[in-house]
Each structure stands twice: as C-alpha cells, then as structure tokens.
Amino acid sequence: MRTQVGIVGAGPAGLLLSHLLHLNGIESVVLEARSRAYVEGRIRAGVLEHPVEQLLNDTGVGDRMRAEGLPHEGVILRTEGRDHRIDFKGLTGKHVMVYSQHKIVQDLIAARLAAGGNIQFEATGVSLQGVRTDTPYILYEQGGRQHRLDCAIIAGCDGFHGISRETIPAPARQSFEREYPFGWLGILADAAPSSEELVYASHDRGFALLSMRSPTVSRLYLQCAPDEDIANWSDDRIWGELRTRLARDGFVLSDGPITQKSVTPMRSFVVEPMQYGRLFLVGDAAHIVPPTGAKGLNLAAADVAVLTRALAVWFRSGVADLLDTYGETCLRRVWKAQRFSWWMTSLLHRFSDHSPFERRVQRAELDAIFGSVAASTTLAENYVGLPLIL
Ligand code: RFL
Ligand code: PHB
Numbered sequence: 001m002r003t004q005v006g007i008v009g010a011g012p013a014g015l016l017l018s019h020l021l022h023l024n025g026i027e028s029v030v031l032e033a034r035s036r037a038y039v040e041g042r043i044r045a046g047v048l049e050h051p052v053e054q055l056l057n058d059t060g061v062g063d064r065m066r067a068e069g070l071p072h073e074g075v076i077l078r079t080e081g082r083d084h085r086i087d088f089k090g091l092t093g094k095h096v097m098v099y100s101q102h103k104i105v106q107d108l109i110a111a112r113l114a115a116g117g118n119i120q121f122e123a124t125g126v127s128l129q130g131v132r133t134d135t136p137y138i139l140y141e142q143g144g145r146q147h148r149l150d151c152a153i154i155a156g157c158d159g160f161h162g163i164s165r166e167t168i169p170a171p172a173r174q175s176f177e178r179e180y181p182f183g184w185l186g187i188l189a190d191a192a193p194s195s196e197e198l199v200y201a202s203h204d205r206g207f208a209l210l211s212m213r214s215p216t217v218s219r220l221y222l223q224c225a226p227d228e229d230i231a232n233w234s235d236d237r238i239w240g241e242l243r244t245r246l247a248r249d250g251f252v253l254s255d256g257p258i259t260q261k262s263v264t265p266m267r268s269f270v271v272e273p274m275q276y277g278r279l280f281l282v283g284d285a286a287h288i289v290p291p292t293g294a295k296g297l298n299l300a301a302a303d304v305a306v307l308t309r310a311l312a313v314w315f316r317s318g319v320a321d322l323l324d325t326y327g328e329t330c331l332r333r334v335w336k337a338q339r340f341s342w343w344m345t346s347l348l349h350r351f352s353d354h355s356p357f358e359r360r361v362q363r364a365e366l367d368a369i370f371g372s373v374a375a376s377t378t379l380a381e382n383y384v385g386l387p388l389i390l
Pocket of ligand 2: 044045046047198211212219291292
C-alpha cells in the first residue's frame with residue numbers, strides 16, 4: 001500500500017491530522033493498534049481550549065460538540081472553604097468547551113470514514129523504516145499477515161507509550177522530565193454535576209477536582225499516591241473523600257453510581273527534537289503534561305495545526321521551510337503549556353515533603369491570585385488557550 005502520509009495512532013492527534021490533511025487534498029493512512037470500539041470508548045480529557053473548539057468547528061467536525069458540549073465561561077478555585085471564580089469571559093472574552101475526548105474521537109472517525117478515509121484498526125507490531133531517507137515505510141501486522149505502507153512522511157501520533165519516539169536513536173534525542181509524587185484517582189458517575197463550573201480544590205488532605213461530561217454525568221478526581229491501589233477505594237470512601245476536600249458552606253455534592261474508576265500518574269515530559277528525517281512526532285508521543293491545566297489534548301491539536309500547514313506547503317510547492325521548523329514552532333507553545341501545567345499542579349496539590357514554610361507560601365500564592373485581576377487574567381489567558389500557532 002502507498003500513501004502520502006503514514007499516521008501511527010488513531011487518538012485525537014492522528015485522526016485530526018488525517019482529517020485536516022484530507023481537507024488540504026493530502027492522502028493519509030492511519031494505523032491503530034487497538035480496535036475501533038476500544039478507541040471510541042477510551043475515557044480521557046474533557047476540556048477544549050477556545051482555539052481548538054474553533055478549529056473543530058471551522059473544519060466541519062463540530063456539529064455534535066455544538067449540540068452536546070457545555071461552554072464554560074469560568075472556573076472556581078476553592079481553598080479552605082472559600083471560592084474564587086476565574087471569569088474567563090470577563091477577563092479574556094473567551095470560554096472553554098467541556099466535551100469528551102472519546103466523542104471527538106468518534107466524530108473524527110465518522111468524518112474520515114464518510115470521506116472515504118483509510119483507518120486500519122488492530123494493526124500491531126508497527127515499525128518505522130528508512131525515516132532518514134526520502135522513501136520511508138511502515139511495517140505492520142494485521143489479520144495474521146505482514147503489511148507494508150510506503151509513504152513520503154510518517155507522523156508518529158502513537159501517544160506516550162508508542163514506538164515512534166523510540167525510533168529516533170537515543171543519542172539524537174533529549175528528554176526533559178518531571179515525575180510528581182502523586183497521581184489522580186478519576187471517576188465517572190451517573191450524577192448531575194454539583195456545580196455549573198469546574199471546581200479546583202486545594203485541601204490539606206490533597207487536591208480534588210469536580211468536572212463533568214454532561215448534565216447527567218460527573219467526572220471527579222482526587223489526588224492520591226502515584227501507585228494507589230484502586231481496590232482500596234470503595235465507592236463510599238471516594239464520595240466521602242470528595243465531600244471532605246470539596247467542602248464549602250452551602251455546597252452539596254450529589255452522588256450516584258460510579259461507572260468508571262482509574263488512577264493516572266502525573267508527569268511532565270518533553271522530547272526534543274520533534275522531527276527526525278521524515279518522522280514527525282505529534283501530541284503525547286512528544287510531550288506529556290500533568291492534567292491540572294487540561295492541556296494535553298489541546299497541545300496535540302496545536303501540533304496537528306502546525307504540521308498540516310507545513311505539509312500543505314511542502315506537498316504543493318516542495319518548499320520545506322515550515323516543515324524544517326515544525327518542532328521549533330510547536331515547542332514554543334509546548335513549553336508555555338508545560339510551564340502553566342507545572343505551575344497549576346504545584347499551586348493546588350499537597351506535597352508531603354513541603355515544610356510548613358512552603359505550605360504557607362503555596363497558600364499565599366493562591367491568595368495573590370484571588371486578590372489580583374492581573375494574576376487572574378494570566379491564569380485565564382493560559383486556561384482558555386494561547387493561539388494554536390505561536
Ligand atoms: P493518544 O490519545 O494516547 O493516542 C495514541 C494512539 O496511538 C495508539 N498506539 C499505537 N498504534 C499503533 N501502533 C502502536 N505501536 C501504538 N501505540 C499506541 C493508541 O492506541 C492510541 O489510540 O495520544 P494523542 O492522540 O497524542 O492525544 C493526546 C491526548 O489523548 C491526551 O493528551 C489527553 O487525554 C490528556 N488529558 C487532557 N487533555 C486536555 O487537553 N484536557 C483535559 O481535560 C485532559 N484531561 C487527560 C485528562 C488525560 C488523562 N489521562 C487518563 C492520561 C485527564 C486524564 C485522566
Ligand atoms: C476532565 O474533565 O477530565 C478534566 C477537567 C479539567 C482538568 C483535567 C481533567 O484540568
């Protein structure tokens with residue numbers, strides 16, 4: 001099989017890239033290790049930045065998001081029973097969109113298939129060959145047979161645990177990493193959200209987040225140990241802990257059946273460069289942020305926007321300038337999002353090794369935001385999203 005762009009991974013990055021390339025008249029084939037049902041049901045992110053919402057709308061895949069998504073004009077920071085609202089609309093004129101990542105994946109798969117797009121599910125044993133030549137190709141197995149996909153460009157959209165990043169020889173890449181001494185225990189529950197807006201709560205027992213997926217489904221998180229055993233968390237214990245950490249006078253947390261539970265470790269990670277010959281790393285394959293800033297999926301979409309623009313010029317005219325600066329362009333935004341996610345994480349979580357002095361400084365930093373329009377505006381600008389291409 002032959003195509004222009006071979007894409008590894010049918011997460012949001014790979015599918016959005018395939019969609020945008022198609023709109024630019026460029027052919028692609030997406031190779032995905034998992035089944036369609038698996039990727040369409042995988043519960044992950046929920047908050048879209050304003051520029052990403054616009055991108056989905058402008059490229060014709062925003063119909064269901066407009067119907068079912070929840071535009072949010074602010075978030076609440078809660079500490080010691082006090083609320084401070086960050087007014088996105090008032091401070092930046094923009095909002096964020098609460099809409100499930102797995103629905104975006106469903107919407108993109110539907111759009112690609114309706115347009116005759118080629119997505120190969122359950123393609124395993126993927127290996128990238130000849131990435132330093134003008135004729136790279138991808139080997140994979142499917143249905144018990146070995147296949148070969150020839151292409152001009154390979155996009156590694158296979159997430160943090162994929163094989164694309166490791167295809168770059170170790171001496172040619174540098175990783176920047178921070179692991180946090182905690183994780184997030186996340187639940188989905190059939191319960192009406194107890195707040196109209198997201199609540200980020202900093203509490204002595206640890207961070208908690210109230211989020212949502214729809215008017216009848218709540219998404220909630222608790223800071224926990226990075227290797228927390230989910231078996232130790234009964235539904236009652238989870239709701240009790242959420243009630244303690246989210247407490248405020250007059251606030252009532254409504255509960256309901258928990259339909260999904262998981263523990264996610266927290267990590268900041270960037271690999272440089274994001275390009276090696278004809279291989280381009282996109283999204284989580286190149287960078288991971290802790291979820292506190294709600295940036296991961298949004299960064300993946302920004303990489304896709306940069307790569308699509310560069311490939312459109314290159315395939316049309318052979319001019320490689322934008323392609324050669326792909327990584328540099330993405331990394332400007334990536335590092336700003338890294339800074340913001342690290343800062344939000346440091347601000348709101350309980351660190352067991354903090355001295356009483358450091359804990360007081362952390363509270364003072366929250367207070368400084370509460371008392372300053374300038375500080376609140378900086379937070380709002382970063383949360384609603386910087387322009388896709390900086
Ligand atoms: P993905 O989504 O991991 O997709 C990679 C795809 O590649 C496939 N794959 C392979 N295919 C073929 N061969 C191989 N060898 C392969 N190896 C892997 C995988 O099966 C998969 O289908 O990466 P992508 O596309 O870069 O998208 C990134 C986002 O998924 C991620 O950044 C976000 O989910 C992060 N994130 C959030 N981001 C936000 O912008 N806003 C949020 O509110 C938000 N909340 C979250 C999050 C991530 C979370 N978890 C579970 C990590 C909340 C959580 C709890
Ligand atoms: C979510 O709804 O899953 C979510 C919201 C905000 C975050 C992280 C995750 O910062």
